[in-house]
Amino acid sequence: MGFSYLKVGLGAVVIVAAAGYGIIRSGYIAQYVDQSQNQIVEHTPYSISADAQALHDKLRIADLHNDVLLWGRNISQESEIGHSDLPRFKKGNVGVQIFTSVTKSPRGQNYKKNSAEAFDNITLLGWLQSWPSNALNKLSERALLQAQRLYDLEKKHPDEITVVHDREELEAVLKARAQGSKIIAGILGTEGGHALDGDIKNLDRLYEGGLRLMGLQHFFDNKLGGSLHGQSKAGLTDFGKDVVRLMEKKEMIVDVAHSSPAVVEDVLAMATRPIVVSHTGVKGICDTPRNLTDDQVRAISAKGGLIGIGFWDAAACDISPKGVAASIDYAVSIAGIDHVALGSDFDGSVTTAFDTSEYAVLTQELLKRGFTEKQIAAVMGENIIRFLLENLPQGQSEEETLASSN
Template sequence: MHGSLLVGDLHADSFLWARDLADTSDYGHLDLPRARAGNLGIQVFTAVTKSPRGLNYEENAADSGDNITLLAVAQGWPPRTWDSLLQRALFQAQRLHQLASQHPSAIAPVRTAGELRDLLTLRGEGAAPPAAVLGIEGAHPLEGKLENIDVLYDAGFRVMGLQHFFDNELGGSLHGESGAGLTDFGRRAVVEMARRSIIIDVAHSSEQVVRDVLSLTERPLMVSHTGLKGHCDSARNISDSLMQEIAAAGGLVGVGFWDGAVCDPSPRSVVEAIRYAIDLLGVEHVALGSDYDGTVAVTFDAGELGVLTEEMLRQGFTEAEIRRVMGENLRDFLLTQLPAS
């Protein structure tokens, strides 16, 4: 059954690391051979550009230092990335495009609904590589300039998280110090993202930012990698009631695979979180949000995604529920929310 599914995932940080994703690795969570083994058909790859030292789920200061600077230098990233968050995002986009140009039968960047539709048609004929959609984890690569939305858009970014683990120019993080909502700059950025049909991801945003975004735009939101508070009472997860508001506005929620999201990262617990999300939000609003290659520990990698299908069957999911959660909901969301052409 797993081999017949369209499998999709809302969040992986794989281009942050100095690995050749064309080759199978014995570390990390995702590469192209493992994607093929796990029948992965759609992957959102997210560019991480800043991570505070002493990172935690409760509270991080924006000026507490930056682990990515050290990582960029140590991994030999171009000097332009050492002091520019924008250039770090563009460099990770460049890595995806170079990989696709070298291995066009193994991965295909997607910028529009039309490109995704064409790939899905080829996939139905057994001839398509996985679709790769670019996102950013926190919109601090805008560096306080609205015009950088265009720069990132032109580089292929179609999903933009507003915050990561700290408050930024756009507003408060779920793990920041202020708990604040959108700033004036954040409001203008959200309006511009919506105008460009950029998907807004609030996975790390404060609850007030989420409410502000819901009131500001009619476009559905994404929570790319998270858990459900009622299933796992973690500081990483926003309230169930706010999740219901996101779903009621047409949003999509990606259930994570690590302990901070689901408390117990076993396939059983991940699937229990998915069931909880379905019962709370409706099956059409639930997807996978692995956080592969983030700073998390998981119990199964991209080559082993079939364990979720097996566990869903064991827990009594219907075939229709499995197909929707494993990838069809993500497919439908992208086809309606990506720029048409």
């Protein structure tokens, strides 16, 4: 996620002006901020060949990182705002989506150096959306509030989306989709361990609230360790190590997107389970402060991890479908085909060249680059699905359930 203070600042100006008219906390202002933050480059409709579309329709599309739950818009209906909603997921053939909560974003946010003490943009956004006082004051409550939005969507549209907590539930969704259903498996996570409010007991609360993935840092240092964009660039703290151990015990997925190189190294040294970088790019093709070095890509993939390639400028440099495909291609050349996935960062305060309804254009660009159908299937979703089946809480597989009933 890359929240632009300039645009939020504009929203703040509107709030001050609106105060005189008694319309503070207007939903229109929140919608304006959403629209200004999550943009798509204007383009003519992409022309998809019959072969590319036929292949895309057979794929199981999965994505590691989407922030749409932050904005409070009605994602059951197709919108001209942002990058994703249920109708657009269906058009893009998305079957598995990780939805992350965003709980804090510092004023003046940038990729080089941010202070944890800076004014928090998410507090302002929450105020605009009329969040309850506990969510305005506690980051853990913000994570749970955004998670609840997915449960509310599931309750209203049970045939379209289900919140998945373990392998068994994911297998059930995959089976339903194989039989023709368009239901989406939604998995909950959060962006940054500051969502714990400095208390490891809150990891239990987040887990009970449905979260199965947690990023350790976001744009600033926190109690767990240094951010890639923080002031210290430090590694894991003792508290951070305790959190990682407990996450592994609970079979939660550790995400090191936004973590300092020292944190990534410390996590790899102690981890007994594979980790992910949910949304990133690779310096070998796009040399920005946001992206991974070749050595980091090799180290993460060597331990069974996943690299989610993002679609925005700091991740891909060239955000066209062709440019995103080039980043994927380069990452595969370093990590191997089994360790590269989609990490869109859709609705994460980024500008992209396509939205969730247009995923087929990426399938087409990978075909143009000479990827085989099996390789395209791996990158577009199978790698994530395999990873989740192996690393979500295990429960009982369908085969085990049948065996135990006989």
